[in-house]
Amino acid sequence: MAPISIDAAALLTSVQSIVPEIIVVATAIFVLLLDLAISEEKKHLLCGMGLLGIGVALFSVYALGQGRIEGFSGMIVHDGMGAFFDVVILSACALTFLMATGYSEWEGTHKGEFYSLILLSTSGMMFMAKGTDLMTVFLGLETLSIPIYVLVGFHRNRMSSLEGALKYFLLGAFASGFLLYGIALIYAVTGTTKIPVLATMLYDPRILASPLFLAGTGLLLVGFAFKVSLVPFHMWTPDAYEGAPTVVTAFMSAAVKAAAFAALIRVLLVALPGMQPVLWKVLWGLAVLTMTVGNLSALVQNNVKRLLAYSSIAHAGYILVGLVSGDVLGGQASLFYLLVYAFMNMGAFGVVMLIAQKEDEGYDIANLAGIGFKYPALGALLTLFLISLGGIPPTAGFVGKFYLFSAAVKNGYIWLAVIGVLNSAASIYYYLRMVVYMYMVTPDVEVAVPRPPRILFSMALCASAVVVVVLGIIPRSVLEIAERSVLSLLM
């Protein structure tokens, strides 16, 4: 038979569209090989190499610019939206590596596999965020999930770690199955898995009304809802977040959520705008349920990690509020909030990581008692991140929530905004409860000395704090970038 004709120019453009991903995967493999070559004392080099790779990848995102580069016959696209999420995901990954410098020494996770698994997961997230074909989205989802399952169970000698990993793995495998089955049903009806082509197919009312297509969309939604932990698909979240090494928890809460929401936003805004009249009711219900259940459960938690896990469920609900209307304004608010959430949540986990002396027992809320005045810097940082999570001005969390709820109001979903604001008010109780413990509760025993942070660790915390404060005061430019990113989808 005839040899396969390869269009060299098209291949070059294709490669160009995934340059950041290629750099991340190459770094992962390099770190893995470097691990073999260097001695036990020099393992911190691995972390440095990883950071270098992430830096280069971030630069390549910047160098590719805002233009739209399609690659691999419509499998992936580097557009404004892809670039935005590349930056969010790579920043979360960089913060994880910066924090891992300290964490790995305390908990013995200085292994090449640890870093390369995080990098491989990051590459999966980026593929997922940029995928314009459901096949790419699914493979990206799996590539991000499998390393995370392993990382959650990284402490093989801790029961909670293994329990969390097993629960996450079993439920996650099911959720992947749902997603894949949904894609298969959609393919059966429309004959395509390409997201932009799906959008044009939906002008046909016969397809829109087809029960198979509705079932496919539903299953697709279940798969995404599991990954971003929307109620009622959130059961794994508290256990996996509590059991995972805290640095992995921080990474999961920020990056996995961003990647899954990126794909969800792309599917909702590009492929399914025709479904919006039906879909908004489902999303409305999910958002209300997620916010309410997440916040109410967080009220009664005494373990800081579990508390932040339920708070992250509630935040998934807030972010979903922006997607109910399916317009640019809401999408822009969701994008902005995802960025802000990554920084404030990872910052909060970082401080908590320093205060807790060891995994499991160290995360009781009573351990926070007396920290505030004895270690003012730590106390101030945690307070800043918590009030930002609670949505109190002048932090970025406030701006994010303001835009989410005002987008809902402008599109006429008044009740949704009211419920969201009420939920937000309730959440302030448990965030401030931690602050009260830090400043107003006298500890029963001597305040344990927090771990001395490494320089890079401090840098991560300071960077997160700067982002939270700066975006709280001058959010304009980032909001504009978010708006351009959403608009780039609809071009």
Place this chain on the structure above:
Amino acid sequence: MTGPADVIFYVLAALTVGSAIFVATLPNIIYAAVALLFTFCGVAGLYVLVSADFLAATQVLVYVGGILVLIMFAVFLSNRISSVKLSNPVHFRLPAAAICLTLFGVLAYTAISPAFVLKQEITYQPTTARIGELLMTRYLLPFEVASVLLLAALIGAALLSRPDRPDIPRPDMEEPK
């Protein structure tokens, strides 16, 4: 329609269905797994018969080579073969029969329904070349991402299963207490 192809079809179908019955009824789970092997091979043969050669090879590689071996290992590792009786108990016969008959009815109805157009002439064409070409052109990216996925899975599996310290080998099978 008679001919050697039909004879082969009935032989393969008998092999598939016959061993499937054994899978369901044999009391010993190891025997059932071996019967499952013949079911999988029979299905692979049916695929060859309808000129789906790639699917047949995948069936053998994935189901016979992968999943069946996995089942065997799971059985071997999760039981003390010497003392615990490996059994495949049969409960809920009636509900199971009802569900299976309903499913059979639906599938049979669909198969003979006019939705499927019967092809008069079967032209045997190899599908592997076309699939390979597509993997290298249109589906290049998913193909490559899948390799990253497999790499991650390999690293993860090695990480979870290796002993903590390389100089002390862990006993490969622990006696349950």
